[in-house]
Amino acid sequence: MLKPAIAAAAILFAALPAAAQDCPDESQAGLNQCADEAYKKADTALNATYKQVMARLKDSEATAKSLVAAQRAWIAYRDAECDFIASGVEGGSALPMIVLQCREQLTAQRTDELKALLSCEEGDLSCPVPAP
Template identity: 50%
Template structure:
């Protein structure tokens, strides 16, 4: 349950961040550029959290985490390609795809962050607590 609450908050934050940063954009090209920057920012934060999780994970779990992350990236990219397919060849397509990528990336970062905050004794949490 806590994963859904954090992910929901992360999605709201990403939508607000995108709206705030892009408020001055007036052309589709500017909106596309802005949304690409949002993807980059979200991806950088995800990479930081992911690297911290990898460092904390014991060796056997590290392999599983890497496989899960690779599978998640493939799913995210496929989902966002599908979401953007309704605007195929349109000037708005990059923005639609980028918004999807940013939202899913923020959501994944929030999920990994929750794994870094597990309570002692929580058997559903695979990462050991930080000592």
């Protein structure tokens, strides 16, 4: 029976992002590099979306402060979760790839969550981001 972390890593590995599948260098170092590039792309998209949300919160200091706190907590969660997911391959050459793929996936999900806040319908009391 596989340890839960190894099973989670296997599931994550089975769902490799397209960037890793299309990596021109199929060595582990090359795959690690491709995973890094894919994560950086996802992180850039997250940062752009985060800035859009923050711009909409310019008139609400308390809400903006809450988003900053939530984002910091989310980053801590993302990093801890990905360290956990990759713990089954600790010490191996695939460790950076697994961590980065996990971070890319969770970062893309967070970007989608923040984008949804930019599309809230007028009168949605559960949405703290005002319409433009």
